[in-house]
Amino acid sequence: MRKIIKQREVIADPWRYAEESADAPAIIVSLTQWQAERDGLLASGRKLGVKIGPADKVEALAEDAGKLQLIALEFTGLGEGRGYSQAHILRRRYGFKGELRAMGKIQRDQLFCMARCGIDAYEMPEGTDLDVALTAFGDYSVAYQPGIDAGGVQLQQRTH
Amino acid sequence: MYKYDQIDRQLVNERVAQFRDQTQRFLAGQLSEDDFRQLRLRNGLYIQRYAPMLRVSIPYGLLSSAQLRVFARIAREYDKGFGHFTTRQNIQYNWPELPKVPDILELLASVEMHAIQTSGNCIRNVTSDHLAGVAKDELEDPRPWCELVRQWATVHPEFNFLPRKFKIAVTGAVADRAAVRVHDIGLILKRNDAGVLGFEILVGGGLGRMPIIGKTIYDFVEPHELLSRLESILRVYNLEGRRDNIHKARIKVLVKALGIDKFRELVDADWQASRDYAPSLTDTEIARVKSFFAPPVYQSLNDIDVVTDKGNEFRRWYQQNTRAHKVPGYRAVFLSLKSVKRPPGDITDSQLDAVADLADAYSFGEVRATHDQNLIFADVRQQDLFDLWQKLVAIDLATANIGTLTDMIACPGLDLCSLANARTYTVVDLINQRFDDLDYLYDLGEIQLKMSGCMNACGHHHVGHIGILGVDKHGEEWYQITIGGAPNGKEADLGEVIGRSFKQEEVPDVLERLFRVYLELREEGERFVDTVRRTGIAPFKSGAYAQDHQAA
Numbered sequence: 001m002r003k004i005i006k007q008r009e010v011i012a013d014p015w016r017y018a019e020e021s022a023d024a025p026a027i028i029v030s031l032t033q034w035q036a037e038r039d040g041l042l043a044s045g046r047k048l049g050v051k052i053g054p055a056d057k058v059e060a061l062a063e064d065a066g067k068l069q070l071i072a073l074e075f076t077g078l079g080e081g082r083g084y085s086q087a088h089i090l091r092r093r094y095g096f097k098g099e100l101r102a103m104g105k106i107q108r109d110q111l112f113c114m115a116r117c118g119i120d121a122y123e124m125p126e127g128t129d130l131d132v133a134l135t136a137f138g139d140y141s142v143a144y145q146p147g148i149d150a151g152g153v154q155l156q157q158r159t160h
Numbered sequence: 161m162y163k164y165d166q167i168d169r170q171l172v173n174e175r176v177a178q179f180r181d182q183t184q185r186f187l188a189g190q191l192s193e194d195d196f197r198q199l200r201l202r203n204g205l206y207i208q209r210y211a212p213m214l215r216v217s218i219p220y221g222l223l224s225s226a227q228l229r230v231f232a233r234i235a236r237e238y239d240k241g242f243g244h245f246t247t248r249q250n251i252q253y254n255w256p257e258l259p260k261v262p263d264i265l266e267l268l269a270s271v272e273m274h275a276i277q278t279s280g281n282c283i284r285n286v287t288s289d290h291l292a293g294v295a296k297d298e299l300e301d302p303r304p305w306c307e308l309v310r311q312w313a314t315v316h317p318e319f320n321f322l323p324r325k326f327k328i329a330v331t332g333a334v335a336d337r338a339a340v341r342v343h344d345i346g347l348i349l350k351r352n353d354a355g356v357l358g359f360e361i362l363v364g365g366g367l368g369r370m371p372i373i374g375k376t377i378y379d380f381v382e383p384h385e386l387l388s389r390l391e392s393i394l395r396v397y398n399l400e401g402r403r404d405n406i407h408k409a410r411i412k413v414l415v416k417a418l419g420i421d422k423f424r425e426l427v428d429a430d431w432q433a434s435r436d437y438a439p440s441l442t443d444t445e446i447a448r449v450k451s452f453f454a455p456p457v458y459q460s461l462n463d464i465d466v467v468t469d470k471g472n473e474f475r476r477w478y479q480q481n482t483r484a485h486k487v488p489g490y491r492a493v494f495l496s497l498k499s500v501k502r503p504p505g506d507i508t509d510s511q512l513d514a515v516a517d518l519a520d521a522y523s524f525g526e527v528r529a530t531h532d533q534n535l536i537f538a539d540v541r542q543q544d545l546f547d548l549w550q551k552l553v554a555i556d557l558a559t560a561n562i563g564t565l566t567d568m569i570a571c572p573g574l575d576l577c578s579l580a581n582a583r584t585y586t587v588v589d590l591i592n593q594r595f596d597d598l599d600y601l602y603d604l605g606e607i608q609l610k611m612s613g614c615m616n617a618c619g620h621h622h623v624g625h626i627g628i629l630g631v632d633k634h635g636e637e638w639y640q641i642t643i644g645g646a647p648n649g650k651e652a653d654l655g656e657v658i659g660r661s662f663k664q665e666e667v668p669d670v671l672e673r674l675f676r677v678y679l680e681l682r683e684e685g686e687r688f689v690d691t692v693r694r695t696g697i698a699p700f701k702s703g704a705y706a707q708d709h710q711a712a
Contacts, residue, residue, distance in 0.1 A: 088395070
């Protein structure tokens with residue numbers, strides 16, 4: 001059973017990727033599959049998530065953000081920073097309210113900034129000590145920028 | 161200068177704690193070399209040829225005497241007794257030990273300093289005019305704006321892992337001493353026709369392997385929109401900038417590929433779409449930050465003649481190393497870090513302590529670091545200049561060469577840097593030895609010589625009036641020379657390569673030949689760079705390679 005961090009808690013992941021289990025009740029499909037089978041998937045009555053890669057255009061989900069329960073953003077390494085802007089646009093611009101998940105090659109040191117961009121779930125590589133990773137949300141207690149804080153990060157900012 | 165409030169202090173302290181944890185995890189084998197690399201870089205730590213190098217941020221070059229004393233202490237206790245001021249108005253230490261770096265950062269935090277984002281693919285230290293607040297040609301003090309941009313950029317959650325490094329410079333004066341046209345973003349303070357203060361925003365300038373002059377993306381942006389415009393530029397860059405090739409990842413490549421108009425379209429679209437929530441500077445916040453940069457309490461003085469009864473040495477120094485001040489009775493004073501005894505920008509721990517004491521005694525306790533790797537006391541009473549000069553002579557910071565050939569910029573080169581192709585400091589020494597006659601240097605007039613040990617161009621060789629670039633030719637160190645470049649203002653441009661590269665020992669001869677051509681061709685009032693631009697490089701080229709032709 002895969003464990004993830006969601007909203008600052010370690011939970012069992014109720015979602016499956018299409019390649020893991022094609023008929024799971026909560027399924028995450030690739031953007032390609034979504035674009036090819038959108039109507040059928042919507043009609044299936046299952047919970048739906050779409051995974052996008054760093055090079056994918058987030059605009060592809062502009063219309064559908066309200067119909068999805070999850071969007072997974074893939075990170076390919078610490079230096080890959082597009083997912084932060086993708087998250088920002090999904091949350092702020094498209095008003096996406098579902099689970100916004102970071103997955104792939106992610107590590108503890110990224111979680112704070114990811115949460116500030118609106119990411120609220122973290123599928124860490126196998127073997128990661130998730131309880132240690134949870135401490136990342138307390139890395140900072142202050143920030144200069146307005147943020148989204150979907151991960152439940154509490155921050156003090158200048159109020160004027 | 162800006163003073164930290166509780167939020168600033170907390171953030172820097174928490175950053176130190178975060179980095180201490182990361183360092184411990186790395187040393188315990190829990191973080192891979194590669195992952196730690198990304199993290200340490202964002203705290204200014206490089207691994208160099210012999211040891212780590214720690215780059216400490218000096219926001220827009222402004223320092224207090226208390227901060228200088230901490231620099232001195234770090235140099236003494238954690239390094240080999242010196243520091244190196246860089247072309248980004250920062251200071252670097254070349255010999256710290258990795259396990260002790262968190263302690264150094266903690267020490268820096270105690271005087272409101274840090275090394276956050278001084279390297280890595282993120283927004284770097286914001287730089288500015290070293291004469292900000294005192295220059296006669298200034299429209300508006302750029303420092304409050306630098307500070308506002310600094311805070312916005314610090315640990316920005318969205319822009320911490322950009323395709324490549326990102327440099328912003330701000331100027332508020334006609335002369336553009338901040339070289340805003342060769343930055344990823346350049347901000348020029350201006351007033352519109354209605355007299356409202358705002359910014360011209362340039363984007364996509366830069367040096368390195370693809371030197372290019374920035375283009376105007378917005379002719380006029382009002383202050384409260386500054387951060388939202390920056391944010392949209394960064395977002396488009398973060399999403400669209402190339403990540404497949406490190407040499408094509410700077411924003412200049414994206415702007416060039418799209419064209420400035422298409423790039424502006426993308427930024428505009430993002431800006432329109434994010435208007436409701438993008439950060440906006442309030443008048444209260446602008447006023448809060450501006451209040452820290454109120455002028456010091458100047459005495460009511462008149463300009464006086466300080467040279468008439470003084471000797472030649474002092475006169476030379478006054479002429480060359482001091483600058484006009486907008487307040488009568490004051491001058492701005494350069495402390496030359498271009499002594500023949502040390503590499504450009506280097507300073508010892510005892511000099512740092514002495515400079516701190518002199519700053520307290522003569523210049524309201526403040527010092528500035530310049531892009532040209534010198535220091536400045538911005539607010540010295542003219543009546544104190546002679547005393548100050550004597551004290552600067554005693555600590556070897558009064559070489560009267562500011563603006564001349566030997567006021568060279570040089571990166572550390574192959575002596576310290578693992579990227580370099582060739583040494584720079586030995587070339588500096590050769591030039592210093594050859595051109596040791598101050599009267600000859602003064603006759604040559606203003607010459608900006610800039611030297612880089614490799615094409616990454618930390619020494620900004622492209623925009624030197626004379627640029628020297630170290631190149632590797634079959635394992636040997638050779639040097640390519642460009643002429644006619646300039647870093648500042650409307651004259652900002654890139655130099656042209658004069659021809660085949662030279663061996664190290666040839667460099668002083670070549671320079672001498674170039675100067676011979678200049679002295680022969682110059683017209684009244686022309687600087688070296690002016691003559692090159694008027695005549696083109698042809699006469700200089702034939703002068704420089706005269707030996708080749710004779711041999712042929």
